[in-house]
Amino acid sequence: MxxxxxxxxxxxxxxxxxxxxxxxxxxxxxxxxxxxxxxxxxxxxxxxxxxxxxxxxxxxxxxxxxxxxxxxxxxxxxxxxxxxxxxxxxxxxxxxxxxxxxxxxxxxxxxxxxxxxxxxxxxxxxxxxxxxxxxxxxxxxxxxxxxxxxxxxxxxxxxxxxxxxxxxxxxxxxxxxxxxxxxxxxxxxxxxxxxxxxxxxxxxxxxxxxxxxxxxxxxxxxxxxxxxxWTVTGSAAYASxxxxxxxxxxxxxxxxxxxxxxxxxxxxxxxxxxxxxxxxxxxxxxxxxxxxxxxxxxxxxxxxxxxxxxxxxxxxxxxxxxxxxxxxxxxxxxxxxxxxxxxxxxxxxAPRPELAHAERLATALAHRTAPADRVLVWGIHPETYWLAGRTPATRYLTAGLLTNYSGGRDGPRVGEEYAVAGAWPVFRREMAAHAPALVVDDSRGKPYTPGRLPTLRRLLAAGYEEVGRVDGAVLYARVPPGQRARLSPGPYAAPPPRPPAPSPGGAAPGRR
Incomplete structure (x- = not known):
């Protein structure tokens, strides 16, 4: 028993x-x-x-x-x-x-x-x-x-x-x-x-x-x-x-x-x-x-x-x-x-060159802004925000969500028209509501460079001037409204008017 x-x-x-x-x-x-x-x-x-x-x-x-x-x-x-x-x-x-x-x-x-x-x-x-x-x-x-x-x-x-x-x-x-x-x-x-x-x-x-x-x-x-x-239906373009x-x-x-x-x-x-x-x-x-x-x-x-x-x-x-x-x-x-x-x-x-780049960029960003400032890092390295301790100016933490660039995808399907549906109107509202004190163009020749994106090109031309470069990334500081009339032409400045009038949103150089 x-x-x-x-x-x-x-x-x-x-x-x-x-x-x-x-x-x-x-x-x-x-x-x-x-x-x-x-x-x-x-x-x-x-x-x-x-x-x-x-x-x-x-x-x-x-x-x-x-x-x-x-x-x-x-x-x-x-x-x-x-x-x-x-x-x-x-x-x-x-x-x-x-x-x-x-x-x-x-x-x-x-x-x-x-x-x-x-x-x-x-x-x-x-x-x-x-x-x-x-x-x-x-x-x-x-x-x-x-x-x-x-x-x-x-x-x-x-x-x-x-x-x-x-x-x-x-x-x-x-x-x-x-x-x-x-x-x-x-x-x-x-x-x-x-x-x-x-x-x-x-x-x-x-x-x-x-x-x-x-x-x-x-x-x-x-x-x-x-x-x-965001988890099911919004990634059709990304999967192509x-x-x-x-x-x-x-x-x-x-x-x-x-x-x-x-x-x-x-x-x-x-x-x-x-x-x-x-x-x-x-x-x-x-x-x-x-x-x-x-x-x-x-x-x-x-x-x-x-x-x-x-x-x-x-x-x-x-x-x-x-x-x-x-x-x-x-x-x-x-x-x-x-x-x-x-x-x-x-x-x-193994060395990690992209991490070293993000750290140098974050150091420059922290040096040029105050902790309460919002910033925009235009690239595919959102860690720059975290390393610098700065708040993004937009909910879209990488250029990929706004251009469909991801993992080395080349130019034909990268651009504003391939963004997540409805993203660019939201982005424009966010830029108007809390304009970033500093914009970092970290595209470094990639297909999502601001020169190919009319909205971002106009944003930089209207209110920002170049203030420095870090490993190929370009830093743009916001110019106070009273000084914008004296803003020197930069790479994304609007071209002078010439007849005939350009078509709306004229194509960027090299745009396909």
Whole structure:
């Protein structure tokens, strides 16, 4: 009579002992692989964008109204909360949270693998994931941005679905979507598991409710119409590759090759699993396929998009390795560790010229303006606002939202006519309501230069004069109204009248 209750107790002790041994290992590895992230004040413009958003929200800004981006709200809110607790002068708290996010993802993958294939498989999945998670350009892999915080939710969705917890699985899918839209791709393998386990009648309503309630709550907590526009319907022009086909293809192949190098220990067993089709469940392949589709969605193929592939790759490799001899396990881990070491060295040693440029520009901007002044940085480096401690004069933090320039897109589809719908009238109202004390033209010859944009060209010609240059960026100070009659002609000054009268908004030089 006394023996029966003891069996679950022994199982609990065994389970606890397993995690007591494994979690410190995964935590140490998560810290080790994220060391480079602490060596820079920031890694890419996404971090700068989020930091500026968080400051504006703390000052009373409203998401999707006076603070806008094409992303869901969870990460801006997380940045805002971290800044409220720890101050807004450093991203170190977000770096720590990114380490915890990676650790949680690894632990969930380990739990999934252990449940399916045993203790050794659990250790393998967690370790392989962390080793490959930094296998991209460091500005993509080490930044505390959307994909890093999305991945724990995607892993949690599979973890819950694997245990038949359909409401929780739906909530995890929603949280992944609310971190970045492409996180919602994990719904496909979750729905497949629901179908395979015959729980559609009872599980589907719970899954649907779990997905819908958090998304509706986020929409109501912001602005429903703005939420729908900025996260779903307002990015048609951004998703087009017209005029940039070769550039986008080159970026897609380059980042795929970089991830393949990092995954050198994982790909052979994954290929073996693909050939045999006996060592991995269909939902893992569906997870990988859905993640690949998410990478391609939007047709930009930035390196950080590829992080979404790493959890299913780690599980598929583990699925193949668990039926192979111990030495194959060791070879996969050692190969992955060697590749990880290369990427860590890259992160620690590679120069970051764009960061240095943004820091010099921020220093000049802070020197020429007062803390209460609003400024306009016309470029794709919103981190300049954060580094300088200055408030943007507009809700549009990059030139991309007003010109459709993004990631090296070339000229044919860059201009005012390709902006986010309705953006330029709002921009003109903001410039009239609180004209910036300083305008920084950081286009440096890119297709969004003010000379190609009639509205910005007229703004500079009417009330600003050049006061300095920093690394090719041009600084324009506002001229008091009484002095504007004496304003010396600058590169964007209006041309003298000449017959016949120019057509309205006359074309800028070089405009196509």
């Amino acid at each position: 006394l023996a029966a209750p003891l069996a679950p107790a022994r199982t609990t002790v065994t389970r606890t002992a397993y995690w007591v041994r494994l979690l410190p290992l995964l935590a140490a590895l998560a810290c080790l692989t994220r060391i480079p992230s602490f060596t820079r004040p920031l890694w890419n413009p996404d971090e700068g964008f989020l930091a500026v958003q968080a400051r504006l929200l703390a000052q009373g800004g409203q998401l999707y109204e006076t603070v806008v981006d094409r992303k869901p709200p969870l990460l801006p809110w997380l940045y805002q909360a971290a800044f409220a607790l720890c101050g807004s002068g450093s991203l170190t708290p977000l770096r720590v949270l990114a380490v915890l996010a990676q650790l949680l993802t690894a632990a969930l993958l380990a739990s999934l693998a252990r449940r399916r294939w045993g203790d050794r498989a659990g250790r393998t999945a967690g370790v392989l994931y962390l080793l490959v998670s930094v296998g991209l350009n460091p500005e993509d892999a080490q930044a505390a941005t959307f994909e890093v915080f999305m991945l724990p939710w995607t892993a949690a969705a599979l973890w819950c679905a694997d245990r038949g917890r359909w409401g929780a699985a739906g909530a995890a899918v929603a949280a992944a979507f609310l971190t970045k839209q492409t996180g919602g791709a994990v719904l496909l393998p979750v729905a497949w598991l629901l179908h395979q386990r015959g729980g559609t009648r009872a599980g589907l309503p719970r899954l649907a409710a779990g997905c819908a309630v958090p998304v509706l709550g986020a929409a109501l907590a912001t602005d429903p119409a703005g939420f729908l526009f 590759v017209t005029g940039s086909e070769l550039h986008v293809l080159g970026r897609a192949l380059t980042n795929a090759v970089i991830l393949a190098v990092a995954s050198a220990g994982l790909l052979p067993p994954v290929v073996r699993a693909l050939r045999t089709a006996r060592t991995a469940a269909a939902e893992l392949w569906l997870w990988l396929a859905a993640s690949a589709l998410a990478v391609a969605l939007g047709c930009h193929f930035f390196g950080h998009y590829y992080l979404q592939l790493t959890p299913p790759l780690a599980l598929l490799a583990t699925a193949a390795l668990h039926v192979l001899p111990q030495e194959r396990h060791l070879a996969a881990v050692l190969t992955s560790a060697g590749a990880c070491a290369l990427f860590l060295g890259w992160g620690l040693l």
